Amino acid sequence: MKKILAFLMALIMLFMLGVITVSADVPQDSSVPQKVVICTLGEYELYYYLSDIQLPMEVTEQIGKYVFYRPDYKEDAQFSSKLGLYVGNADQYYSLAVAYQNGLIDIDAAANAVSASDSGVAVYLVGDVNANNKVDVDDVLQVQKHIANIQTDASRLYLCDCNQDGKVTTKDVLIMQKIVANMYEIV
Structure with missing residues (x-):
């Protein structure tokens, strides 16, 4: 709990200081999913690639x-x-x-x-908790609040299981933060 609060405070301080630009290569960590099947439309499967x-x-x-x-x-x-x-x-x-x-x-x-x-099949962006069609800082903060038991609305949190391990944890938050910081490229 202390680590989460310290992280939240650090994040708030960074935003108060101004915009931070981060540039990095796509990590080769095999635990980070490069693509996840969302649904099938006819013979096609729809995927998300971390940010789209x-x-x-x-x-x-x-x-x-x-x-x-x-x-x-x-x-x-x-x-x-x-x-x-x-x-x-x-x-x-x-x-x-x-x-x-x-x-x-x-x-x-x-x-x-x-x-x-x-066919009326809806496809939602993984990580988009607030339904604004992008993964942004607000999504990250909502998931952090959920993990810290501060926020109880979990209606879209199923979209935040970014590493597909069946639960929403700080590992998913880290992936979402990397999406927000543009540390992943779509290939």
Whole structure:
């Protein structure tokens, strides 16, 4: 308990001092999961790679690198199917129609993706406790509060078992902190 409180105090002090930039290589530690299956859509399995949700490599060659289902998209012209394409190096989200028009996906891949989105399967980002579609400091703090028995709402904590050992512990918090600090790359 003392270690957790000391860690929380150190974290608060770091944030009070300003923004900290951390740069590191992806660790080769085999205990850190590089990918975890979230669910299956038709013949495809959806994975998360520590900080994003992706389709498997054999599918990404056809459909693009960052296709994912977002249940929170508003029903509008751009994201009516709730399935989007995220291009990391441009930091841009595209609807399937725009991705197709820009040559980012082919027509067969787009058709498969639309039929997958119509199945209504929701995919959630692992580590996203507060449901804001990213893993951030607030998620880390909520998990730390849960571990310290300060917070009782555990409705989304199943998403925080980052090392897939069946429980939420400080090991998961460490992985989430590395996600927030951009110490993992998606490969």
